[in-house]
Amino acid sequence: MRPARQIAHDVQSGVTTAESEMATSLAAIRAKNEEFNVFLYVDEAGALDAARRVDQRVANGEPAGALAGVPLALKDNLCQVGIPTTAGSRILKGWLAPYNATVVDRVIAAGAVVMGKTNMDEFAMGSSTETSAYGPTRNPLDPSRVPGGSSGGSAAAVAAEMTPLALGSDTGGSIRQPAALCGLVGLKPTYGLVSRYGLIAFSSSLDQIGPLATNVADAALLLEVIAGHDPLDSTSLPEPSPSLVAHLDDGVAGKRVGLVRELFEGAEGEVVAAVHRAAEALRDAGATIVELSVPEFRLGLSAYYLIAPAEASSNLARYDGVRYGLRVDADDVAAMNEATRTVGFGAEVKRRIMLGTYALSAGYYDAYYGQALKVRTQMIDAFKRAYQQVDLLLGATTPSVAFKFGAKTSNPMAMYLSDVFTIPTNLAGDAAISVPFGTGEADLPIGVQLLGPGRSEAQLLAAARVLELADGRP
């Protein structure tokens, strides 16, 4: 599949049309969706409409946008007006969002052609897309394996060449981990860089929307479109979208990169080897590699699995059968709430709601949630100290390549450990990118992770570009 940047260029210059790009995408979706279970909803009519509007703008000689005619997939936790939006949950089956998420408005304004909504772990709680109420998504590189999660559908859409770009959301690694498992570039932006308005909340202080792409430049292009202040999100950073594409070739010469032991220890040997090779590549490009230890990172998993469920337990209270979504009737309203939630939520969501409710409840708050918030402070301080020594950090994205279905479903703790390298960034609110670098078992892709301080996206993308070139991709 051609890169998004190429498609937008060709559409704007009249070499191709948005309608034909849309048709190509639709054909791929039709051909592969049954096998991989990627899209929960395909908006054929809407996509055709959008494509024709772009073509009309081109015909009128108007600029059609940075994503002119580029087919794009939305994770199903992003609201799009009139489109079924389920967050992978039975409790929202049939719900049509009555408004657009800010990112949806922005991609449409930039000329993107939204093809539909992709499968995900229910309410983004999972690392394999196996907790979706609508069945698991298969990894297009090996259908016996998971695509990662929770943005597994979005990653699979791009990996299966259904769309060149997709939007995902990352609360504890949900963009970077599936990107790694599907051989893609995935970026978790600085908290507040991208508006959360219209993103169905999992954990509000951690959630960020970000791009999934086949290459670094496309990820930069999509992020530039969706980033920048939004008055509808109180946690949105005040500044406009940063300039990213223009800095892609900045390289890493003179940069100091910290190779962090805690960000690859315990990973499979082939993953550790890839991380070391990535360090070599960065050094070859002029960076100085500094070996670092940041012990606080080891506490991230515990803090995360208290903070995120605590916020989720509150964010998911509204699914009570009163105003929208599923209702299971009962005699009184409390019993109706309970019956609805019991039927509407899957096991993983219930597990996390329970965990979060417990962590916040009287008598346990201080020991669990309160303590986790203090660990979060320590995590932020630890990152700050690290960034006094180096510009960026390097580690693995995941402990292993894509795993088989069911491998971790019976043991939640094992599944939670999939996120051990990605979580610290979310807790600190910083930025990080996963970029494919070599392959491992069964020739499956390995992702390495670059981490930077808040607002370091341009640097991260430039460094990722260095690794992309070193990995033999143009």
Next chain:
Amino acid sequence: MASPLRREDVAKVAKLARLTLSEDELDLFTEQLGQVLEHAKDIAALNLEGVVATAHPFGLINVVRDDVRRPSISRDAILAMAPDAEDGRFAVPRIIGEAP
């Protein structure tokens, strides 16, 4: 490994969260949540006296909007999404007990 969580704690939390758990689920959740809390002992045991809690990654302050009207959404559109509606309102089964 002693679970820090008792079955009755799990039952109480389920009530608070408005979830019905079967006997089997109660057992399973007691075990699984216990494992997570066991793992969380690494932080529960830390002495973090004097460390300030961070609820939010960045220190934005005073984010406000002007007191200006924005369009509301159509009642028909909203009620069309409702499981049950009557007379322009959302209908629910009887409410037992008043709001706290």
Next chain:
Amino acid sequence: MTLAPEWETVVGLEVHTELKTMTKMFCGCANAFGAEPNTQVCPVCLGLPGSLPVLNVRAVDLAMAIGLALHSTIASSTFHRKNYFYPDMPKDYQISQYDLPINSGGYLDLPDGSRVSIERAHLEEDTGKSTHLGGSGRIHGADRSLVDYNRSGVPLVEIVSGPDIRSSAQAHLYASELRGILIATGASDGRMEEGSMRIDANVSVRKIGQPLGTRCEVKNLNSLRSLQRAIDFEASRQFELINAGGVVRQETRHWDEGLGETSTMRTKEEADDYRYFREPDLVDLVPDGAWLERIRDTLGAMPAERRAALRAHLTNPSPAQLDALDVVIDLGFDDYVLGAIAANVDAALAMARAANELATDVDHLANLTSDAFATTLTMEQSGQLSATQAKTVLLELLAHGGEPRDIARSKGYEQLTSAALGDTVSEVIAQHPDEWARYRDGDDKLAQFFIGQVMSVTKGQANGKAVIAELTARR
């Protein structure tokens, strides 16, 4: 049954007031009472998936104004989520302030000279409203309920007093003085009948000098009358219970206006676990000095100060005059009254006309200028208008605006002005030469006789004082 003499009632009040903003606390929907159900709603105030709150700056301004008026400390504050399931609360949590409220501490001085401490006055959002169908139409026994979210997300300030109130009468006085302050700051319209001010009362009893007794919280008192009755009932109930050897349980109780009783809503054991935590969708509120100054500059005088200013114009006021003064303060008629006083109108007359006539038509005050009010009362005082005529002119001014003299003329009151009254007095004197002679010789009692005669000729439309003035001029 009342409390034994050595016993006392202890009350602390939690007053919820809706803020008079254009829009809701976290979204741009209208904050207006009485619209068709669910027509003032959006993704935010309906708690739709993905929606996010953004704080209305006007709500913060008004909360700060309340804090300044109550002598509170205004400091950095945060928002928390109070988690509980209830169908009129769309997110199933309420955004409220918890350990760091915008206003803490302070006091309110009451007209009787007492002072009630303020613990805090914090911002929070209102809920929607349920209507109960079937059964009695009340929540108990209904078979289903209908929910309207127009009120959901309306900004509230909850003002919590210390347990300093010692009687239901003092509670009434506190609530009414607070209401005056809320109106004076522009924060609230104070309309209890529309639910824009709602009161919960924490009531306990004790032997004077003993530590505080166990309190019960009586919910949702929607008028000053219910407040006073509920406190009296609840204090008696607790006293009788203790007297009979029982123990007061800490609980939340419901006031039934019809029955005139409180009853158990929820005991402390079944109290909810609200799982408060910081609202991650909002950031800290850190008002700086400039912001505070801006609010301070827009704040007018508070009722106590205004009351003192007006009270200074009354000498030995009667209870009726003091009542009129209260109404003037409550309804904010200060400018009318002070304008009239500046035009040499008697202060008691100005307050009486404001409290009686202006109060009947507050919706049309815009029609009546302060000048027109003063002119009308000057005409009354000089005898150009009788009291009845002056009242009629005021009501006409309120209803349709205009100039007092034009209205008086068009109503045919003109004949009573100077010349016409003078002619009538001359005629009456000519018809009663004997009485006139005795009056001229010093028999002042005959003034009443002449007033009576003039009144009968003018069908009661003359002003007594003006008649005396005419008589004196001719004596």
